[in-house]
Amino acid sequence: MSKEKLVVAVVGATGAVGREMLKTLEQRDFPAHEVIALASARSAGMKVPYRGGELTVRELTEDSFAGVDLALFSAGGSTSEKYAPHAAKAGCVVVDNSSAWRMDKRCPLVVPEVNAHDLAWHNGIIANPNCSTIQMVVALKPLHDAARIKRVVVSTYQAVSGTGQKAIEELETQVRQLFNMQQPEPKVYPYQIAFNALPQIDVFMDNGYTKEEMKMVHETVKIMGDPSLKVTATAVRIPVFYGHSESVNIETEKKLTPAEARVVLTQAPGVTVLDNPGEKIYPMALDAAGEDATFVGRIREDETIENGLNMWIVADNIRKGAALNAVQIAETLLERDLLGVKDTTLFQ
Template identity: 80%
Template sequence: MSRVKVAVAGATGAVGREMLKVLEQRDFPAEVVPFASARSAGSAVPFKGAELTVRELKEDSFKGFDIALFSAGGSTSEKFAPLAAKSGCVVVDNSSAWRMDPACPLVVPEVNAHDLDWHKGIIANPNCSTIQMVVALKPLHDAARIKRVIVSTYQAVSGTGQKAIVELENQVRRLMSGQEAVPEVYPHQIAFNCLPQIDVFLDNDYTKEEMKMVNETKKIMGDDSIRLTATTVRVPVFYGHSESVNVEFEKPLSAKQARAILAQAPGVRVLDNPRERIYPMPIDAAGQDETFVGRIRQDETVENGLNMWIVADNIRKGAALNAVQIAEALIERDLVRVP
């Protein structure tokens, strides 16, 4: 890969810092410059054994850059991503701002890297829970064509951000010392509890997070005929989203065949030996690049049905890694340019 100049917007946040870590670990061929709000400008972030000084994100920040990795929130992306693209910098945005924009590809490189071919300067990074699910579903869809998906997620607090991580830590300490847990980030206590609400409720009584999974999956897979319903739950885990996924196919697909397909699928690691108590868990996925799949078994209540359990690090594959993989694919496909 040729050397490029990369801006990381939102570099002081959890995902921004992970982006820098991934760029370093994958030896991404780039000059990297971190950006953040005026409040964080002048601070330092670690990179390749040294420290990079954070610059203030401004309207003219992207002149001379080839790629910008954004993880600075939806309103920031809405303001600055078009400016970056206008300056000739290709944007990979981690917020939800551009995901359902028909002019912006929504990309998981293992699934639909070909959609990068029609980008117009802004590429959307999907929702974390969607990314890990489609990585596992796409090879099975190619083999037997998916008709319907029922997914229930068990999502870590890191998906909400650093404040939620601190809230879980504080609540555990308070409860273990006989004090009352005080919810501030979440509407209810998260420690030793599960909250069947992620994001706001919509008019159809689904949450925004649930409808993200429905709509994003269809766009990424390029198939509006897939029927999908989701229930998303926040659980007291720090890192790693888990998903119980039930899939109905058009054609027969045995659990053995599914294991063999997934074992060869890019970005997937199969951990599936229940008799030996081997199955994916969030503690296995934390800090790892792969999407882990296990508990693959026939659904005995429906023809051509399978159940599976999918786990991935939501900050890594669910955000930072996927964004960097998109940037790598842009370089490999000679698409680091704004039409």
């Protein structure tokens, strides 16, 4: 693929993640000859910033992908289910940020620092994992390679931006209402989110877990490529705007000391270790906001089992948890000459 002729579309360009995708393409100087902003009919004609200027948003249709080489989707699962196959049929490679294709056996589910090799077998649609899964596996993979992880127990503390712009606005509104002695009225969430913690992200399933929790379970196993890996999760929404935090406990096959784990993680791509409890140095959501790295700290031995470690993992859910990971996938496709669709009928 000639970079001089590369045409890239961002689907859902007016949303929080779509705008961050455009920003990330610009900041990383992605070599696109042309970038097209696509969104629903009601957003057509809007302007979105890009490279010091503006792009005029075009209406997303089934014919939008003629002449487009690469499309970054962040417009929701139903939109992806409808339009991604049309893009692939047109020979356009899709990197999709929704949950629509993540567990589809025809689609690789990729975090470039972890399983970039899976891009080799894509056939037009590549899935971007769940934000909470991405940051966890970036930290888990080097430890898995060093000592083989058998079991993962994770509790997440997730920012409202993971729900979208309306949730950000709801938190802002509720904080103002409470400071003005007014009773908040929940609309996006089932209960007040300001100064609260909600142990529910997405709907509950028959097994008592939420859909978000089961995403982490299934996606982690698929990305890590180890069906024997056991994962259990509890996902909690907290009143933070940007940055997901996770308390992660792992049990390994081989003994791995906290000092050894710090060395492994310090050398791992995409990871920044902030771990000096004596100086009160540990990752926080404020550290991660706007940053590319996945931050890891509070690395300590789990004294209840023979080979166990606890750690605290934080990343910007809109950045690494969505836009950056998608752009990194696109960069890897270019580097490995993997743009193009071999079978344009697979998703028809």
